[in-house]
Amino acid sequence: MYISVIIPIGHKEKNFELIEQLKKKFNNIEIIVVSSYQNSEAKVLEDKADHFLSIHNSTRAKAMNAGAEVATHDILWFLHLDSDLSLINEIDLENVDKEKINTFLLKFNDEKLKYNALGANIRTKFLGLPFGDQSFLINKKLFNFLGEFTEIIEKGEDHEFIWKAKQLGVKINIIDNYILTSGIKYNSHPVLQTFATLRDTVFQVFKFYKQQPKYVVCYFIKDPQSKKSKTRLREQIEDNFVNKLNENLIEILTDNINKLKNSKFTYQLTVSEKIHQNYGHKFSKITDGLYLTSQKDLGLSMKEVIEFNLRYFKKVVIVGSDIPLLTAEDIKNSLRASSAKNVFYPTLDGGFCLLATSDSNILNIIDKVNYGTDTVLTDLTKNVSKVLIENKFHQDIDVKDDLEKIYQSLKDKVYSLNTSLKKLYTLLYSNRKKFTE
Template identity: 25%
Template sequence: MLKSSITIIVPFLPGEEGYLSSLFYDLRNCPFSFQLILSSPQSFKSFHLGMNEELTHSLNKILEKAGNQFQYVQAGPGRAVQMNAAAKLSSNGNYLWFVHVDSRISENNWQELHDLLQKDSSSKTAWYFPLGFSSHGNRFKLISFWANIRCKLLGMIYGDQALLIPRKSFFRLGSFLEDLTYGEDHDFVWRFVLAGGKWKSFSEAICTAGRAYGRNWLKLCFKRIYLGFKQALPFMGQFLLKGAETIDFEEILSVGESDLADSNQAKTAVVVFVKTPGLSSLKTRLAKDLGKMKAESFHVLSCKKIEATLLQAQIKLGVSPYWAVAEEQALEHSLWSGFPVKLQSSGGLGERLHHMYAHLKQEFEQIIFLGADTPQLSVQDLEEALAALQKGCDFHLGYASDGGYYLFAGKSPLDKSLWTSIPYSVSETGQRFAKALKEQGRLSEAKKVYSDVDTVKEYSEVVDQMYRF
């Protein structure tokens, strides 16, 4: 088992999906689990609808791998803004790995990373890769030769060398500076050194496309050398005159860390009812308009978004998340490896809900049920439900815009007859269920009404909210 974990952050611009497709192919070969965060000025809706079949297939394969997580953030303009926005969404891992979209990751690169993650991380050591190029020719050999000599002799390291930064140190130093006109990565390298940190190089080069070095490549090289020294010299002078300032990188807590909630909340199960692509038909109405692959891709992305939310809730609220799968063959499916898995019973939806509620009530005081197609759900929605139960309510219900409900929370027993008497998947499901619950105890209702996703119209509404921060 690895001692350290990693979040991979990839900033990209509209029109760079071709590079992203190649990078995704490399990410599929990663030998360990990771959190992937994409950051772009374009909305997630534009990105998802614009994905071609190859990109969609690769992303699905990445997400189906055990332990992998995914986030997307719309941010910009400016690469520093994009990377900082993504870093704020990172889970409480040890390293942030900033990878340019046109980078290619080899088997040897993965092996070196794997070897590093097997060790305890150090907040005072950051890493970079020697620079290589996917393109061939003498100009690229010359550029990479200079870049790697520059790093070793002068400590001038840049972002296209895939900076691997301890997460706590990144936030302790204030992230990338967003008001610089250039060189936010190079600036951070020097601030890390002046704070007492050390940069180490992996042995195997990471390759980039070299797309900027066209006909006027020599002029561009001299310009970048000039700007690099202009930025580095003040740092070099400060380092030579004053040396490094010793900063306690461990002083800052990881973003999002907090104590677990009280023991009452720690006795709460949160159950997400899901179907598994390839084993059950899903999103059939949506597939008629978007195509089967893209509809299944949305389902997987939706589940991963809910998983990310529940991981935060697990830390902040002390809840115990579960997947409730519809298929016995899916009990050990890699897509559901993030949480313990429960098998839904046979029968209609009412019977399955009753069985799961009664089963979990033997172990937990409070139960929350969620569907898989409301990825806009937040930790605050779960906090609201738990607060209602703590204040004396027996049940809490969040209504869906189509007349159903997206969240149910309860702490009091419910007979099977109540669950099976409700007509599901109709416009009055939510109201009929609420009326029945009020006859059993005190009911509170969620402030927000969410859309679930069965049609293209609902897809458009939800996907705009899915990764809005």
């Protein structure tokens, strides 16, 4: 099994024995060191690690996220620098479950702290609440889906990450072996520190607990500057205009995302092809998570995304990024249609711009449809049951003729448009000759 090991280093940490231990004990690993820029001594690891990153104003969460982003293997292993892997062997890593967050049991390197370790292990076994010093091993796809570590949290980013996982129904897998860790923080006042740890744990339960969302909205996006986006339109109009148009459409999509953030039952996911992963990572900061699809074909991508998300949610909504008049309220309405397993919002060209489904049977046909034709919606709906087709047709943007239709729709309601739609109207108005001549 190939694993990317991610080790954050704070500005005062100086003991780097873990790096040598990893090199001696494990094969097929990639070592990623992410150091605080203030730690000049950590620079000795530049030649010993596969990747060495130095970060200004680093926090543990920021460092681990940066390491995950450059990792090249499917399994990520987040380790504290003071971890001791003496008791762990390569065979233990064969017990990693790719569908779960994997962790080890805990021992302190001070025998006087055995009851502290016992408490941590009971908490892990019976409450499913491991902490970062036990280390986390997680599939990169699952890590992105959970939305990385939250960087604005000053303390307890590992605890909050586990609560996010519990919220979505992601399970914990305990690998039956012990990771050793330093008990240095207990040296001065062991009893007081024990109670402080317990207090923080209880406080964080109330702070991080959230209800499990029932729905997921998946936004399919591409890098707006990429020539792989709006390819048919780019054949007809100059790239510079298409880039501006795409940026405007992304701004409209962002408005919808922000309006849905108050919905506690809705999870929002950025979906992007791997060729657009840099932009996808950036955009996913405003949603709850990221899914990178390995498929180039639209039907296969939708099948992959629906199949994955139906494991965790009651209903999956798929939304495009080029439907300027599709609103957050439209998305909410698609979730309210409880009597239909498949809800489609049609487009004027015979396709659809939104699909809300709770029907696993759609997986049998969604990749069989010939997308890009005017019979997409007809071909799909004749093969699925309990269908609702919304009685409102939207205009998507594929070719320059679509731009004139969007322009006229916006012109009819120009005085009631929000800021993002007014910007789109202004862009189309000032460039109208490009798509009408």
